[in-house]
Amino acid sequence: MTSNQTLDTIFSRSSYRGDYKPIPVPRGDLTAIMKAGMAAPSGCNRQTASFIAVDDETLISQIRAIFPKPSCQTAPAMILVFTQEIASIDGHIYNVQDYGAAVQNMLLAIKSLGYETCWYEGNVRPCAEELAALLHVPEELRLVCLLPVGIPTDGPAKGPVKKPFEERAWFNGFGKN
Numbered sequence: 001m002t003s004n005q006t007l008d009t010i011f012s013r014s015s016y017r018g019d020y021k022p023i024p025v026p027r028g029d030l031t032a033i034m035k036a037g038m039a040a041p042s043g044c045n046r047q048t049a050s051f052i053a054v055d056d057e058t059l060i061s062q063i064r065a066i067f068p069k070p071s072c073q074t075a076p077a078m079i080l081v082f083t084q085e086i087a088s089i090d091g092h093i094y095n096v097q098d099y100g101a102a103v104q105n106m107l108l109a110i111k112s113l114g115y116e117t118c119w120y121e122g123n124v125r126p127c128a129e130e131l132a133a134l135l136h137v138p139e140e141l142r143l144v145c146l147l148p149v150g151i152p153t154d155g156p157a158k159g160p161v162k163k164p165f166e167e168r169a170w171f172n173g174f175g176k177n
Ligand SMILES: Cc1cc2nc3c(=O)[nH]c(=O)nc-3n(C[C@H](O)[C@H](O)[C@H](O)COP(=O)(O)O)c2cc1C
Pocket: 013, 014, 015, 016, 017, 118, 119, 120, 121, 122, 123, 124, 158, 159, 160
């Protein structure tokens, strides 16, 4: 298989749910990660995803109290992702695809900068409104995802085994090798 830096990052990424070292994430890195999210494609270029990085200790503690996931109790920074349902020129609404692409870009940026993270979405839903209110987010923006960011204590994440190539990908027609 071809090897290059981008592919190495893609293939080494997996969700990390362990603890983080108490080492702050520099603003420059948080900015670069959010810029990676902003660089993602979006339907009709509507750019419906937006982001808040949190590195303030008081706010982090308040987020931990609202969203008590074990790995978030030690993460020195978090990025929260928001979406807005804005129709595109063709009348379709692509905001879910837009923030999906943005989050994936940020997962890869986080990994390539030497940090670990996990795409928390399902677990965030029950407390999304409370978290958004804490950050004074206008109600037209919906919180959809929280990414802890930090240096892992447990080494790089080892993800679950993916299905075999032949089960999910083919050449020149369904089921063809
Ligand atoms: C839309 C979406 C929502 C997710 N929500 C959660 C979540 O709430 N909690 C969690 O622990 N992992 C969550 N994950 C991470 C998945 O569990 C993880 O990506 C999957 O098990 C594959 O593992 P990998 O990321 O290591 O490849 C979510 C992933 C996606 C794409």
